[in-house]
Amino acid sequence: xxxxxxxxxxxxxxxxxxxxxxxxxxxxxxxxxxxxxxxxxxxxxxxxxxxxxxxxxxxxxxxxxxxxxxxxxxxxxxxxxxxxxxxxxxxxxxxxxxxxxxxxxxxxxxxxxxxxxxxxxxxxxxxxxxxxxxxxxxxxxxxxxxxxxxxxxxxxxxxxxxxxxxxxxxxxxxxxxxxxxxxxxxxxxxxxxxxxxxxxxxxxxxxxxxxxxxxxxxxxxxxxxxxxxxxxxxxxxxxxxxxxxxxxxxxxxxxxxxxxxxxxxxxxxxxxxxxxxxxxxxxxxxxxxxxxxxxxxxxxxxxxxxxxxxxxxxxxxxxxxxxxxxxxxxxxxxxxxxxxxxxxxxx
Amino acid sequence: xxxxxxxxxxxxxxxxxxxxxxxxxxxxxxxxxxxxxxxxxxxxxxxxxxxxxxxxxxxxxxxxxxxxxxxxxxxxxxxxxxxxxxxxxxxxxxxxxxxxxxxxxxxxxxxxxxxxxxxxxxxxxxxxxxxxxxxxxxxxxxxxxxxxxxxxxxxxxxxxxxxxxxxxxxxxxxxxxxxxxxxxxxxxxxxxxxxxxxxxxxxxxxxxxxxxxxxxxxxxxxxxxxxxxxxxxxxxxxxxxxxxxxxxxxxxxxxxxxxxxxxxxxxxxxxxxxxxxxxxxxx
Numbered sequence: 001x002x003x004x005x006x007x008x009x010x011x012x013x014x015x016x017x018x019x020x021x022x023x024x025x026x027x028x029x030x031x032x033x034x035x036x037x038x039x040x041x042x043x044x045x046x047x048x049x050x051x052x053x054x055x056x057x058x059x060x061x062x063x064x065x066x067x068x069x070x071x072x073x074x075x076x077x078x079x080x081x082x083x084x085x086x087x088x089x090x091x092x093x094x095x096x097x098x099x100x101x102x103x104x105x106x107x108x109x110x111x112x113x114x115x116x117x118x119x120x121x122x123x124x125x126x127x128x129x130x131x132x133x134x135x136x137x138x139x140x141x142x143x144x145x146x147x148x149x150x151x152x153x154x155x156x157x158x159x160x161x162x163x164x165x166x167x168x169x170x171x172x173x174x175x176x177x178x179x180x181x182x183x184x185x186x187x188x189x190x191x192x193x194x195x196x197x198x199x200x201x202x203x204x205x206x207x208x209x210x211x212x213x214x215x216x217x218x219x220x221x222x223x224x225x226x227x228x229x230x231x232x233x234x235x236x237x238x239x240x241x242x243x244x245x246x247x248x249x250x251x252x253x254x255x256x257x258x259x260x261x262x263x264x265x266x267x268x269x270x271x272x273x274x275x276x277x278x279x280x281x282x283x284x285x286x287x288x289x290x291x292x293x294x295x296x297x298x299x300x301x302x303x304x305x306x307x308x309x310x311x312x313x314x315x316x317x318x319x320x321x322x323x324x325x326x327x328x329x330x331x332x333x334x335x336x337x338x339x340x341x342x343x344x345x346x347x
Numbered sequence: 348x349x350x351x352x353x354x355x356x357x358x359x360x361x362x363x364x365x366x367x368x369x370x371x372x373x374x375x376x377x378x379x380x381x382x383x384x385x386x387x388x389x390x391x392x393x394x395x396x397x398x399x400x401x402x403x404x405x406x407x408x409x410x411x412x413x414x415x416x417x418x419x420x421x422x423x424x425x426x427x428x429x430x431x432x433x434x435x436x437x438x439x440x441x442x443x444x445x446x447x448x449x450x451x452x453x454x455x456x457x458x459x460x461x462x463x464x465x466x467x468x469x470x471x472x473x474x475x476x477x478x479x480x481x482x483x484x485x486x487x488x489x490x491x492x493x494x495x496x497x498x499x500x501x502x503x504x505x506x507x508x509x510x511x512x513x514x515x516x517x518x519x520x521x522x523x524x525x526x527x528x529x530x531x532x533x534x535x536x537x538x539x540x541x542x543x544x545x546x547x548x549x550x551x552x553x554x555x556x557x558x559x560x561x562x563x564x565x566x567x568x569x570x571x572x573x574x575x576x577x578x579x580x581x582x583x584x585x586x587x588x589x590x591x592x593x594x595x596x597x598x599x600x601x602x603x604x605x606x607x608x609x610x611x612x613x614x615x616x617x618x619x620x621x622x623x624x625x626x627x628x629x630x
Contacts, residue, residue, distance in 0.1 A: 064352050067400050067445075073379055074356045074400065074443050109613065110351040110598040220607075220627040247602030250352075250595045254401030262401045264352070269601070276603050277593050280405075280426040283566075285592070285606075285630050295605075303608035 001164040001181040002188055003155075011180045012039030015086055019123075022056050023088040024049045033087060044089065047133050048316050052243035053094050054101060056087055057118045060240075061267045064114065064250070068261040082117040089127045092147035092154070093138045093314040097243030098124070099150050103308045104246045114266075123170055126151035130195055132203050135317030137330055140207040143314055145199040156192040163192045207330060209301070209311070211337045216302035220294070224339060228332055229293035231325045236272035238319035238329070239296065244312040247271060271295045297332060351598050354398055354445025355383040357419070359438055365422060367505025371471060372436060373410060373422045376446065387449070389413050390456055391479035392589055392617045395448025396597050397421055399434040406594045406612070409449065410474040412481035419446065422474040422508060450597040451616045454479055454561065454587060456488075462585075463493040465553040467572055469500050469544050469564025473508050475589060476563050484522055496553050500527040500544040500568070504535040525551060545571035548579075555580035561587045573620065583621035590616050590630055606630050 003011060015021050024044035025034040032051030036042060065078045102119070105112035129136070129145035138144055148154050152171035155162040163184055166172050175181050239245040249269035254262035269276060272292050278284045286292050304312035313329070320328050357376035365371040374397075378384035389409055398404035411420035425436045438444065456479075464483060468476040476499070483492050497516070501507045507526065516524045526539035527547045540547055544564065553560070560581050562569055569588065576586055592604035592611040599613035607626040609615065618626075 069400060069443060074445075076353055076356070076445075078350055078353060104600055108599050110600075111348060112600060113348055113350045113352075116348070220629075246600065248595070248600070250404065250601070252398070252401050252403045266352075269595075269603070271602065279591065279593050280429045280432070291629065298607075299602075299605070303605065306608040 001166065001175055002161050002184045003164055003180045003182075004161045006160075007180040008042065009039030011178060012036060012042060012088065014178055014180075019084045019086045021086045021088055022053065033090070036088075042088075047129060047131070047136075048091055048094070048318060048321075050241065050318070050322065052097065052241060052316070052318065053087055053090055054097060054243050054246075056085060056122065057098065057115055058101065058105075058246065058248075058268075061265060062114065064264045064266050066261070066263050070260075078113075080114065080117050082121050085118070085122040086125060087122060088125045089155075090124050090151070091129055091316070092126055092145065092149070092151070093136070093143050093316040094243050095124050095126050095150040096138075096143050096147065096314045097316070100244040100304075100308075100310070100312050100314070101246055107308070123174060124151045124153075126154040128154055128156045128192075128196070128199070130157055130199055132199055133317060133321075134204065135320040136203065136315060137207060137317060138315035139200075139203050140209060140330075140333075141311060141313055141315045145203065146196045156195060158188060158191050158195070161188075163188050207333055208337060209333060212301050212333055213305050213311075215336050215339050216298060219336070219339065220298070222339070224335070225290050225294045228335065229290045232272075232289050232293050232327055233325055234272050234274075234289050234292065235324060236270040237322045237324070238327075239270040239272055240268060241318040241322055243314060243316055243318070244300070245270070247276070271299065297329075297336075301333070301336075351447065352596070354396070354404075354447050355380065355387075356443050357446045359440050359442045359444060360418060362438070362440055365508045365510075367503075370425045371422060371506075371508065372425075373420055373508075374435060374438070374444075375411070375418050375420045376444065377418050379443070384417065387416070387419070389449035390453035391482045392453035392475050393449040393451050394475075394597075394616060395419070395421070395446050395450060396594075397423075397431075397435070398445035398447070399431055399438065400443070400445060402434040403431050404445065404447070404595075405429070405431040406450070406597060408475035408478070408589070408616075410477050412478060412485065414482065414485050414487070422471070422477075424471045447597060451612060452614065454589075454617050456482060459559045460491040461493070461557075463554060463558035464495050465548075465558050465560045466495070466497045466499075467544060467548055467560065467562045467564070468498070469568040470502065470506065471508070472563040472565070472589075473499055476561065477509055477512065479561065480516070480522070484516075484519065489521060493557060494523070494554070495521065496523045496525070496551065498525045498527065498544060498547050498551065500529070500547065500564075502529045504528050504531050504537045504539075543571070544568050545575050548572055549575045552579060555582075559585045559587060563589050583624060584619050586620035587617055588620065588623065590618060592616075592630065 021036045022033040031049040033053040063079045068075045105115040152168045154165040300312040356379045360377045361375040363373045394408045396404040407421040410422045531537040595601040599610045604611040
């Protein structure tokens with residue numbers, strides 16, 4: 001299908017009564033997926049936002065429940081968000097990240113009800129990447145600038161219009177319910193195919209990650225970690241901005257000084273911080289930057305693969321772009337790929 | 348859909364001071380909601396997140412017997428600077444706390460049937476071993492297991508937990524209990540062994556052929572006991588350990604308690620020595 005660019009603001013406005021629309025925008029100097037109050041606010045021209053869209057489903061900070069202790073015991077009320085949402089303009093790499101979050105929050109014995117309610121009520125309208133950045137490496141991880149995984153619709157910018165690829169029944173229903181779409185022509189499809197070929201040609205060659213997991217399996221004690229982690233300052237920006245990083249903290253905030261009412265809060269947390277694993281006894285299984293850096297790499301490219309069959313990385317490049325010391329995960333992976341097999345054997 | 352983050356409200360029914368230094372107390376909690384009481388079933392070795400509203404939660408092994416379904420007990424060491432343990436120690440009978448659980452895998456009590464069981468505990472970690480012993484010696488279970496030997500040590504006599512229960516166990520014919528302390532004074536009137544746990548295990552020489560060994564205690568005790576068990580011929584598949592880690596969610600999502608690709612909260616806290624030897628030594 002085709003939608004004209006002149007109709008985009010009206011298209012976004014048409015959701016307003018029923019859905020909250022999240023789209024890339026800058027607020028307080030930081031780009032991320034923000035709630036649009038009017039379609040005309042959509043001015044984003046860039047590729048990936050600084051903040052990943054995971055916060056639509058998994059906010060950086062959220063109240064899980066409130067409690068109130070009274071004469072009749074304790075009242076506990078959960079705070080669920082089951083409002084309908086549309087994420088507009090999400091990039092294919094970010095859309096794939098939800099698939100990894102699904103493993104963690106929905107794929108185990110217990111279900112994360114908070115995540116699930118948001119996930120089930122969220123439509124994803126993707127935007128194909130015509131000009132991938134130098135820091136993009138989605139093709140190394142099974143993605144691509146026009147990848148459709150996880151999306152309901154994929155839009156391709158054809159200049160004055162978008163070609164709309166319908167990918168799910170929900171996407172189909174959405175297109176059918178709006179008056180802005182018309183059938184695409186043969187020429188539109190040809191233009192989109194050419195755009196995809198150009199985008200793919202612009203990607204840097206994919207990394208060969210086939211040797212990474214086998215080396216990591218045996219490389220826990222390799223001297224390599226000492227070297228490679230040396231310049232990491234432990235700021236954690238790589239994990240906070242990672243669309244697949246899911247670690248969190250739980251804490252209580254009391255609303256009164258006698259703790260009779262308050263809330264349980266969930267906030268993003270990170271393996272890059274020493275407090276993350278510090279025991280009450282003072283013992284810390286990951287006492288230095290070396291262990292913490294190793295954990296990040298191991299979790300994404302070894303443990304996650306072992307548990308779920310895929311690496312927890314979509315190649316969005318946020319950790320590459322935002323690292324203050326230019327510690328590039330692609331270089332780390334490339335170095336791992338050329339390590340001697342068995343270099344880190346033994347306990 | 349069940350929300351695993353919502354705690355069950357529990358009432359503190361009893362608080363017992365366990366140790367002479369007053370730093371370890373046992374909290375016996377009763378269910379406020381009938382449906383929670385009916386649904387809560389656990390196996391020894393499982394844990395729960397116990398929370399003080401407004402302060403937070405921390406994971407504690409369940410110290411009571413799984414066959415006691417009316418109440419759940421936790422033995423809590425007050426840690427210097429520990430927000431939750433300090434708040435719990437300040438709590439009073441009648442106060443309401445939150446509990447999420449049972450969590451984790453627990454001891455493989457089914458697989459252990461038909462075997463001898465050697466239980467080795469040190470210090471404050473004895474809490475889940477008490478639950479295990481209570482389960483094993485319960486009249487409905489006792490005949491499923493062979494010889495049961497328990498070695499339990501503490502730094503000094505005043506730091507042993509569950510003294511009344513230990514005295515009752517000592518009178519039993521179907522349980523061989525050896526108590527030991529690292530040191531004692533004449534004033535303690537101590538009649539048990541003196542010596543560290545690994546040495547006592549070496550002296551007792553438990554029969555390995557048909558036995559499971561279960562070890563819980565401080566890292567130094569575990570480190571020196573494992574070689575003793577190996578020398579006695581215990582297969583790594585039949586040596587069980589329970590690990591501690593900093594935890595938050597308890598359900599494998601918050602990401603902090605992993606050892607390699609395993610999460611202590613959901614894949615553990617009980618692991619066999621064989622399983623642990625496959626994992627990185629990051630604990």
